[in-house]
Amino acid sequence: xxxxxxxxxxxxDLTDEQISAQVEYxxxxxxxxxxxxxxxxxxxxxxxxxxxxxxxxxxxxxGVMMELDECRKAQGDSYIRINAFDxxxxxxxxxxxxxxxxxxxxxxxxxxxxxxxxxxxRYTHSIVR
Amino acid sequence: MNxxxxxxxxxxxxxxxxxxxxxxxxxxxxxxLIGLKPVKDRIRETAALLLVERARQKLGLAHxxxxxxxxxxxxxxxxxxxxxxxxxxxxxxxxxVRKGHLVSVTRDDLVGQYIGHTAPxxxxxxxxxxxxxxxxxxxxxxxxxDNERDYGQExxxxxxxxxxxxxxxxxxxxxxYADRMENFFSSNPGFRSRIAHHIEFxxxxxxxxxxxxxxxxxxxxxxxxxxxQVALREYIGLRRLQxxxxxxxxxxxxxxxxxxxxxxxxxxxxAGPLDAVALSTIAEGDIRASRVFKxxxxxxxxxxxxxxx
Numbered sequence: 001x002x003x004x005x006x007x008x009x010x011x012x013d014l015t016d017e018q019i020s021a022q023v024e025y026x027x028x029x030x031x032x033x034x035x036x037x038x039x040x041x042x043x044x045x046x047x048x049x050x051x052x053x054x055x056x057x058x059x060x061x062x063g064v065m066m067e068l069d070e071c072r073k074a075q076g077d078s079y080i081r082i083n084a085f086d087x088x089x090x091x092x093x094x095x096x097x098x099x100x101x102x103x104x105x106x107x108x109x110x111x112x113x114x115x116x117x118x119x120x121x122r123y124t125h126s127i128v129r
Numbered sequence: 130m131n132x133x134x135x136x137x138x139x140x141x142x143x144x145x146x147x148x149x150x151x152x153x154x155x156x157x158x159x160x161x162l163i164g165l166k167p168v169k170d171r172i173r174e175t176a177a178l179l180l181v182e183r184a185r186q187k188l189g190l191a192h193x194x195x196x197x198x199x200x201x202x203x204x205x206x207x208x209x210x211x212x213x214x215x216x217x218x219x220x221x222x223x224x225x226v227r228k229g230h231l232v233s234v235t236r237d238d239l240v241g242q243y244i245g246h247t248a249p250x251x252x253x254x255x256x257x258x259x260x261x262x263x264x265x266x267x268x269x270x271x272x273x274x275d276n277e278r279d280y281g282q283e284x285x286x287x288x289x290x291x292x293x294x295x296x297x298x299x300x301x302x303x304x305x306y307a308d309r310m311e312n313f314f315s316s317n318p319g320f321r322s323r324i325a326h327h328i329e330f331x332x333x334x335x336x337x338x339x340x341x342x343x344x345x346x347x348x349x350x351x352x353x354x355x356x357x358q359v360a361l362r363e364y365i366g367l368r369r370l371q372x373x374x375x376x377x378x379x380x381x382x383x384x385x386x387x388x389x390x391x392x393x394x395x396x397x398x399x400a401g402p403l404d405a406v407a408l409s410t411i412a413e414g415d416i417r418a419s420r421v422f423k424x425x426x427x428x429x430x431x432x433x434x435x436x437x438x
Contacts, residue, residue, distance in 0.1 A: 052249075053253075055256060057257050058256060058257060058259070059228045059230050059257070059259070059260050059261060060227055060228050060259040060260025060261070060298070062227075062256075062259035062260055062295070062298045063255075063256030063257065063259045064256075066252075066256060066259075067256070
């Protein structure tokens with residue numbers, strides 16, 4: 001099942017050239033770009049593993065692309081995403097995040113219904129490989 | 130360059146030169162930097178090569194991205210960093226680097242303190258320099274022959290690799306004193322073969338240093354009296370003979386101290402209101418008070434005396 005999280009996730013996967021152009025945009029806005037990866041794309045799994053430090057003083061997307069290549073080499077069969085952090089006072093948050101790498105076989109997300117308190121229903125999701 | 134565009138039949142080099150903005154950079158270089166004739170010539174040659182190379186590319190002739198890594202050798206204070214900054218601008222205008230910023234580093238920024246620290250540190254710097262120019266000042270410190278376990282070697286290997294693989298992404302400029310750079314290159318042949326342009330920075334003559342001094346003062350809206358000019362010329366001649374002479378940097382320091390003395394003189398001696406002329410005039414005494422006229426620093430004078438005996 002195709003996981004849809006972050007920007008562009010309903011579009012076909014971005015090519016390296018397109019990723020580079022997006023990073024260029026992030027850098028032009030003065031955002032710090034970082035890479036994260038995980039094998040668990042559950043929507044509640046907010047914090048993915050960091051790939052190195054966030055890159056705070058880049059001028060050119062090439063630096064990010066080099067790191068992405070490294071990360072793909074090491075974690076090719078994981079989800080990898082690029083985050084852009086806006087440090088402007090008042091924002092101080094991730095303003096853009098998009099997936100740049102997916103595993104060959106993506107896990108499914110299954111919804112489970114549990115009846116509680118009579119006929120009320122609680123929902124929960126779990127990853128099924 | 131887009132492959133789909135139709136190659137034009139001819140190209141006007143002059144228009145290219147003016148259109149690319151290379152002209153402004155070169156004129157700025159001529160105007161702002163005094164002396165350094167051989168350096169300017171070499172830069173002009175390089176610019177011509179890059180322009181022709183670019184024109185060839187536009188006409189669809191066979192071309193290869195030229196190796197642009199350079200080494201700047203020369204004594205301290207001969208303008209290596211300033212020229213590197215201009216070079217970054219020039220390469221950017223001609224489209225050989227994408228962003229045209231200069232990242233200036235020394236050994237400390239590249240080499241780590243323990244095992245496994247060097248590679249991430251060097252890569253960090255390289256990532257920062259992508260799309261621009263990486264200026265490594267006093268590059269020979271990277272290589273320490275006396276310590277075979279020195280981490281500098283690791284930084285050198287990463288640098289060489291990136292210089293080869295990412296030629297389109299960044300230009301590396303190594304700078305340092307001529308003799309020590311020579312040593313550095315002979316013990317790291319990989320560097321010599323990857324650097325196409327070796328540019329030597331000559332020392333400034335006394336007259337050029339004087340012009341530089343005037344240039345600096347004009348920038349800060351100061352002026353010298355006629356006697357102070359004579360004193361400054363004498364100062365330059367004497368300073369050159371003393372140890373730790375660093376060309377333009379020595380002159381800048383001397384002028385900073387002269388301004389200090391001028392301020393002190395005005396502060397202690399003035400009784401009434403001062404006008405702009407008084408505030409911006411450096412008198413003979415401000416320069417003559419320098420220790421250079423008494424033969425240098427006390428410690429150095431003693432050392433020199435001991436040497437004579």
